[in-house]
Amino acid sequence: MSYNALLVLSGTMLLGASCGLMGVFLTLRRQVLLSDVISHAALPGVAMAFLLGLWLAPEKAGTLPWLVGGSMFASGVAVLICFALQQVKPLWGEAAFGIPLGGFLALGVVFFSIIQQVPSGNAAGLEGLLFGRAAALSSTDVLLLGGLAGIVVIVCLLLRKELLLIAFDREFAIAQGLPVALLDTLLTGMTAAICVLALPMVGFLLVVALMVTPAAAARFWSDRLGLMIPVSVVLGMVSAGLGTLISGQLEYVPTGPAIVLCATMFFAISVCFGSSHGFIYQWWSQRLLKQEQLLDDLLRSTYEEFEAATAKLQSATMAPAQTGHADLPQLALDNRLSGVHPLTVAPDEFWLNQAVCFPKSIPTKDLSLLKQLAVNRGYLRIDSAGQWRMTELGWQKAKAVVLRHRLLELYLIEHAEFPPAQGDRTADLLEHALGPHTVDELKILLRIDFGQGVIRSPHPLEATSVREVAP
């Protein structure tokens, strides 16, 4: 790659980055249309500068500084007209921007048609400004564009805090004594500058896309501005770089569309996989969460299977009155007072040697995946005889899950006056959202303090049908 090509590439990447940065402020301030106005007004600006140049200094007419100056001037005028129109009563926001946009575009097309009639007009290379032609830039052009863009980026980053405040809460910013009008003007001016500077690279039709797309894509990756800005900057930069390279390989493709297609591709990826709002990402994390819940359900059902099995064993030796579930609220109180569940007095090792039964409440389609997950987590193991057994870790986890469910159930019955059956169902729904902190709070609230034990279920456990014993 030649020195000039490398310079052009780094220049376009810097411009892409600055477009990404300004785009964040544009989208946050809901002023996307503003950049549209700026870029469309640049068209008659360029044409006028060219015609004026032909008349004043013919040898400089087509040069970049001359054209950039012209488009900056026209864009500035357009923005002023927009802001003035916004103050006019019966006009609404979009019309105040849309009308100057159309007017300037029409004016630009008329000027361009005139230029086509001028002898040197065809050779001037103004078409490059429609869709961008980075390869046509000279090294001095790139240094000029890149240098100016660099200044804007630095100012923007220095004023990050203030620009953020006026975008978020204008009234508060005014009350804090920020010169809001000045900052507004500065930000709009900087947006216009970047817009115009990016024109030779992207072309006036697509410059808006390069500003808005990376910023919109970045929003799918983060809810925090601190992360959104770098993501947008990087996306803008990479899109610009890739687009320039592609258009360098396929010379008949203008730079602008190549860049914008790259940016659009990144946007599509972000919409799908963005780690904050990407919908495939969200679907995937929902799925993981669901698996987590099913795993908890599996452990809890397994524990309760054990419990029911022991109850059968013990009922043979115990008085019938102690196993009945006559008066439920009374029973709940008993639980709290007696604390440790009588059935868990048996040593944990005893249970670790029992075969695991998979209850029917777990859907068949999830079962094999869940088994795998439980083995990976170290909750379950298959012994040498091919029998499913709980591990020490699994048993501790199961006890915690059961305790969490029963605490919540007890709370719903005693404090929220749920009927016991409804308490169980509601606890099924809510328990997965309980953190350890809330569990501790529940223990204090229900005055249950007995170390690591599990309390008895407030409702009678129905013997669930067991699916299988062997793997």
Added chain:
Amino acid sequence: MNAENSPPDSPLVIRDMTVAYGRKPVLWNVDYVSPSQKLIAIVGPNGAGKSTLLKAALGLIPRQNGEALFFGQPYQAVRQRVAYVPQRSSVDWDFPISALEVAAMGCYGRVGWFRSVNRDAKNTALAALEQVGLGDVARRQIGQLSGGQQQRVFLARALAQDADLYLMDEPFAAVDATTEQSIVSMLQALRDRGKTTIVVHHDLQTVSEYFDEVLLLNLRLIAAGTVSEVLTPQNLKATYGGQLSILDAVGQRMSARQSVTS
């Protein structure tokens, strides 16, 4: 009125203030001297100009006439001593910013231009959030908070500023009863620390329970003073009764006439 509350030291003095939106006057000739270290409510019917009074005093909207002095000085000179809490509905809660970052905005005045928010400011903001009971959601994006929590984030931002006068626009709008209670106790704690708070309030029922002083407003100042002095049947009738319709009608006629002639 004792010496401590005399105008030069008063947190807020409003002299002959008239405010117009467009051409329609919404506040007429308000004169008010606020006592210090009190919890003060601004009460009046919808469209009485309650929020306008605060905004015009702060210079957020232009005054047609009159002046507002804070601690005896123009607002520009004592900005850091005055904290403003706008209505919750005034901002976009989808903004990609955390509760902590919003609270830290209260420290911007101390941080200064061009600098990024430093550790000191972050700690102050976090302490303010903890004070309003939001310590554990400090890193959340503000849109994920409930309405009451959002209101408390605004409160935390004002607390982080550590001002002497707090001006709050409808802090109880659309918050639940528990949040309302906790906000009130925070305001009372501020008063006990020697701060003054002026609150735009919409609920006449709770005025005497929450506040020390009250300011009755309906396009003009009807009465101001301690709650027991001001909340008389005559004053309430003047504020909420029908007599004001004439003033309102005059305002509307003025606006209509001027828009025809201009």
